[in-house]
Amino acid sequence: MPAFDDLKRRIQSGEALVGIIGLGYVGLPLAHALHEGGLPILGFDIDESKIVALKEGRNYLKHLGPEMVQSLSKSRRFSSTTDFSRLGGVDVAIICVPTPLGKHQEPDLSFVLDSARAVGRTLRAGQLVVLESTTYPGTTRDDMVPAMLGARPKGAGPLVCGKDYFVAFSPEREDPGRKSHTTKTTPKLVGGVDAASGELATLLYRRAIQHVVPVSTAEVAESAKILENVFRAVNIALVNELKMILTPMGIDVWEVIEAAATKPFGFMPFYPGPGLGGHCIPIDPFYLTWKAREVGRPTRFIELAGEINTSMPHYVVDQTARALNDHGKAMKGARVMVVGLAYKPNVDDVRETPAAEVIDLLAEQGAVVSYHDPLVPAFPHMRKHKKDMKSQALTPETLASLDCVLIVTNHDVTDWKAIAEYAPLVVDTRNAMKGAQGRARVVKA
Ligand SMILES: NC(=O)c1ccc[n+]([C@@H]2O[C@H](COP(=O)([O-])OP(=O)(O)OC[C@H]3O[C@@H](n4cnc5c(N)ncnc54)[C@H](O)[C@@H]3O)[C@@H](O)[C@H]2O)c1
Numbered sequence: 177m178p179a180f181d182d183l184k185r186r187i188q189s190g191e192a193l194v195g196i197i198g199l200g201y202v203g204l205p206l207a208h209a210l211h212e213g214g215l216p217i218l219g220f221d222i223d224e225s226k227i228v229a230l231k232e233g234r235n236y237l238k239h240l241g242p243e244m245v246q247s248l249s250k251s252r253r254f255s256s257t258t259d260f261s262r263l264g265g266v267d268v269a270i271i272c273v274p275t276p277l278g279k280h281q282e283p284d285l286s287f288v289l290d291s292a293r294a295v296g297r298t299l300r301a302g303q304l305v306v307l308e309s310t311t312y313p314g315t316t317r318d319d320m321v322p323a324m325l326g327a328r329p330k331g332a333g334p335l336v337c338g339k340d341y342f343v344a345f346s347p348e349r350e351d352p353g354r355k356s357h358t359t360k361t362t363p364k365l366v367g368g369v370d371a372a373s374g375e376l377a378t379l380l381y382r383r384a385i386q387h388v389v390p391v392s393t394a395e396v397a398e399s400a401k402i403l404e405n406v407f408r409a410v411n412i413a414l415v416n417e418l419k420m421i422l423t424p425m426g427i428d429v430w431e432v433i434e435a436a437a438t439k440p441f442g443f444m445p446f447y448p449g450p451g452l453g454g455h456c457i458p459i460d461p462f463y464l465t466w467k468a469r470e471v472g473r474p475t476r477f478i479e480l481a482g483e484i485n486t487s488m489p490h491y492v493v494d495q496t497a498r499a500l501n502d503h504g505k506a507m508k509g510a511r512v513m514v515v516g517l518a519y520k521p522n523v524d525d526v527r528e529t530p531a532a533e534v535i536d537l538l539a540e541q542g543a544v545v546s547y548h549d550p551l552v553p554a555f556p557h558m559r560k561h562k563k564d565m566k567s568q569a570l571t572p573e574t575l576a577s578l579d580c581v582l583i584v585t586n587h588d589v590t591d592w593k594a595i596a597e598y599a600p601l602v603v604d605t606r607n608a609m610k611g612a613q614g615r616a617r618v619v620k621a
Contacts, residue, residue, distance in 0.1 A: 453519025516585025
């Protein structure tokens with residue numbers, strides 16, 4: 177197979193030009209890792225501001241630090257563009273675009289299909305196309321490939337998958353803010369729509385990633401990613417439910433989890449919180465729920481976990497009202513500061529953050545709400561929530577003037593000591609005040 181042999185040689189020699197489509201949380205670190213692996217990279221994005229930032233060496237994803245963008249922008253082996261006609265020149269195209277849910281909780285594959293069509297317009301023999309966006313099993317073979325082929329210009333000669341061009345799925349396991357693993361050190365699953373495609377994609381990722389794990393098909397790789405995220409959603413729901421049972425019994429769920437985690441096998445700790453956030457855990461499981469209808473099966477674990485996890489902001493606000501009441505205060509008119517707007521610690525990402533709903537629920541009940549998040553200085557524009565709010569500093573005067581601090585996200589940089597020292601009442605959904613000493617009354621919720 178000349179196309180296979182030629183692409184294999186180009187990947188192994190480091191000549192293969194890799195196009196990364198979508199330069200966000202996933203695509204940018206991946207571009208960096210493959211670049212470090214010695215390959216030339218051409219980044220594509222529809223967002224012109226990202227391309228300008230990359231050209232100027234300006235970082236647009238805080239948690240990555242400035243070095244990543246600076247090193248790429250200085251390199252002769254990296255460039256980026258909004259001109260998708262240049263896709264014809266790449267040897268490999270990797271798609272890292274969003275996969276959100278639509279209005280009715282249905283998968284929204286429009287970004288993936290737009291990218292597939294962009295690749296299809298210039299598809300030629302000797303190209304490998306890899307989808308990294310999280311999605312339901314079957315997307316790569318049954319949705320992406322037909323969209324690609326459907327966009328080929330009339331009169332373009334026939335191309336055979338697995339012989340002339342190659343297609344694979346490789347799920348992204350990026351966990352922004354995690355210090356223990358990087359793109360390079362996180363094992364990577366790869367599944368081809370055929371054996372030749374799987375082999376080429378495996379060779380490609382081995383240039384940059386320490387441990388690449390080939391699986392038999394693209395569908396196995398797609399399903400494995402969904403399993404990982406369903407596993408998290410279900411286990412988080414389980415500990416959230418336990419929290420709501422153990423708290424009224426006067427038992428500290430965090431201490432219970434730490435105690436159970438001393439078992440060296442058969443247990444893995446998950447922690448309760450104010451509700452799910454981010455682009456993955458609240459969304460991806462429902463991709464499977466939608467697909468499962470095709471085989472007439474309900475996804476009961478996913479639905480139940482969704483129900484429990486989405487009720488958590490309500491639970492947390494109810495607990496706050498109770499804590500204020502015990503303190504001789506009504507929620508109406510109470511000055512409540514939400515600490516942490518991002519959906520998880522040490523990132524500035526607010527996608528699907530439960531903090532936005534918590535703020536809405538507090539305001540609905542008449543609280544005067546402010547927030548503090550050193551990583552999110554102003555309330556960003558969000559699809560469902562629009563607010564004119566700015567992060568407030570944690571000064572002794574501000575803290576003392578509040579009726580309650582409600583901890584939603586525990587960034588390392590937050591001044592917990594000041595909160596413990598000056599706030600009168602703290603409702604803590606993250607066990608962030610563990611060990612902090614001061615005059616504040618702390619209620620875990
Ligand atoms: N963020 C994470 O932690 C994470 C982890 C694992 C998997 N994922 C998955 O990876 C995928 C990408 O997520 P992300 O967090 O990087 O999203 P993101 O929003 O940070 O980045 C996506 C980028 O794609 C660009 N884009 C949108 N449509 C495009 C198009 N047609 N052509 C080119 N560029 C386009 C956007 O402008 C944006 O820059 C999703 O499927 C997500 O579920 C994300």
